Amino acid sequence: MASVRHHSRWTSSRRKRLTKGLIFICPWLISLAVFTIYPIAASLYYSFTQYDIVRPPIWIGLNNYRAMASDHIFRKSLSNTIWFVFFGVSGQLLIAFALALFLNMKKLRFRSLFRAIFYLPVIIPVVATGYVWRWIFNVRVGLLNYLLGLLAVNPVPWLADPQWAKRSLLLIHYWLCGGAMVIFLAALQDVPQSLYEAAKIDGANTWNQFWHVTLPLCTPAILFNAIMGVIGTFQIFSVVWILTKGGPNFATEFYGVYLYRNAFSYFKMGYASALAWLLALIILACVVLIYQTSARWVFYGGE
Incomplete structure (x- = not known):
């Protein structure tokens, strides 16, 4: 019973440290998601679309890649x-x-x-x-x-x-x-x-x-x-x-x-x-x- 309580306290303490660590690195995680992960994912999606910034992107599949051949x-x-x-x-x-x-x-x-x-x-x-x-x-x-x-x-x-x-x-x-x-x-x-x-x-x-x-x-x-x-x-x-x-x-x-x-x-x-x-x-x-x-x-x- 004592070992279970000790394990519970240790787990709770570990969770608190983990939460504090995540709070400290949260600004970096947000900037990574906004300025790195999202642009990479968005550019991959846009590569399969016809997009001119003004109008919404239109899905055209591999046409952009095929156009390079000519x-x-x-x-x-x-x-x-x-x-x-x-x-x-x-x-x-x-x-x-x-x-x-x-x-x-x-x-x-x-x-x-x-x-x-x-x-x-x-x-x-x-x-x-x-x-x-x-x-x-x-x-x-x-x-x-x-x-x-x-x-x-x-x-x-x-x-x-x-x-x-x-x-x-x-x-x-x-x-x-x-x-x-x-x-x-x-x-x-x-x-x-x-x-x-x-x-x-x-x-x-x-x-x-x-x-x-x-x-x-x-x-x-x-x-x-x-x-x-x-x-x-x-x-x-x-x-x-x-x-x-x-x-x-x-x-x-x-x-x-x-x-x-x-x-x-x-x-x-x-x-x-x-x-x-x-x-x-x-x-x-x-x-x-x-x-x-x-x-x-x-x-x-x-x-």
């Missing part, structure tokens, strides 16, 4: 985005890793200054970044064409020529490699010095030490940066909208730009929601593919 601008935006993801992520990883190797040099002076300079672009607001590069790429008064003029090279229409527009945006993407660089630098500093000493004893030169010691132990960081890079680059929007708005001649019409245009210029909320869900599935497929293949090339130090 939408040439959608195909153009998807191909532009895939091109940018491939060259943007791979190039940014190479540059970030090279900068991390530079910062990890033992006899490097002003290490903290270089680290701050390389990381600074990441913390600059994206709007400020866009307008600064807009001036740099300006055909008549831009910094790049001024420097080319000193070398007697004709001005380049960086953002006005379809051949140059995407490549110009790649430069900005590479410039924003500071976040990946910091992660690579942490991985490099985590490599045990005893492995380098053992490699030297075995007669390994600098290249062999890099290829057989440094690079394998940095593969977890490469995997992380690759996944985060793919997720972020597929959603590129702000800088592109500020600089080109998808032009010229749809040369920089990336997926995010086309999605935004359908939602807030054409007010095709149903079609835009379908585009958003397709993008989510594409990103998920890419991440799963990268993760599934990582077992072949990612080496963890504890293994």
